[in-house]
Amino acid sequence: MKPKLHGYWRSSASYRVRIALALKGIEYDYVPVHLLRDGGEQKSARYQQLNPAQLVPTLEIANTANGETLCLNQSLAIIEYLDAIYPAVRLIPADPAQAAVVRMLALDMAADLQPVTNLRVLQALTTDFALPETAKGEWIKLWVTRTFAAFEQRLQRYAGHYCYGDHVTLADVCLVPQVYNAKRFGVDLTPYPNLQRVIANLEALPALQMAAPEAQVDANS
Template identity: 65%
Template sequence: MKLYGYWRSSASYRVRIALNLKQIPYETIPVHLLKAGGEQKTEAYQQLNPARLVPTLVTDDGEHLNQSLAIIEYLDAIAPEPRLIPEDPLTAARVRTLALDMSADLQPITNLRILQYLTGELNQPDETKLRWIQHWVAQAFQAFEQRLGQTAGRYCVGDQVTLADICLVPQVYNAQRFGIDLAPYPRIQQIVAALNVLPAFVDAKPEAQIDANS
């Protein structure tokens, strides 16, 4: 398999973790989101993803897939061990709720193109961009922290690593990049600390990627 992604992209980070957990070997193809206006906007890349976003997973059969959660569901179907979305319908719904809190409600409004629009077309200073990020991260993390009170064991939902954990870790990485204080979120901190020592998460870290700091 081939993964088109960017070292600091949270959606790419999710797919890397899932591939690692399932021990599926893959080749990384870096797509630089900033260089020359963003390689995700080139004609060539748009053939892989018309939405001009990373990641794209190209399967061994040459099929290309977009949307990190759809990719992870696909991986869970073709390589069910370890299961990232539990079979039990209620537990699966809890996992998806937490995963979507991060991937559908938080990440899209703090995505690069949104921030570029704020500071570019809308002419807002970097300080406003930072306030924007801090505001939406705080709202999302408060709710997530509260939900964990009902669902958490060692990880977000019970004691197995799930899609919820895969979506949380990259958002915490991003929050830390922007200097957000995690002290109000002790459950999040504890779970992320437990996840970040697992080899699949260590190997998926942005700094461990071939395009890190490029």
């Protein structure tokens, strides 16, 4: 059975998993979950069977230990599993210290930035906390610029061709979707030259192009 990815073209967490699958050359089926249509398909009873947290992505994939189907949420847990079962292209280095640095860079994006700019947080800001719709963009810019300023300093220390040295790692997998979002919301990236250089190198990779939001079947839906 091919793995089945339930995701949304513009979801950054789904984008991470698509990048990992593409880099590893894993074929999969893609099931779009529209995050806005009908109030959000992620909230449907059907999708909640896959993830009661009502968030994408979900990856259904064979458990290599017993052949049963695993139903995994949390993009980083999914990517760790893929790294363990398809180790030919490693996204997390085997060396413990290097792995810790790569996870640190990845979590700057996935744990500290993405959650405060997630759809449900933005929706709550307007519906529950009366923030005007127009302030959403400012909210996103605030957190993106703070996070990218610190990340630029990390890149000065750790980057080579990519975020960590000259191999694509989990750090790159997590950076790319956040930069895509930042561009969407008009964040000026000129204060971050290392980040721009790394992103240009990543965008040149065919696997990254395959995983891009605009290349998905549900793009612009």
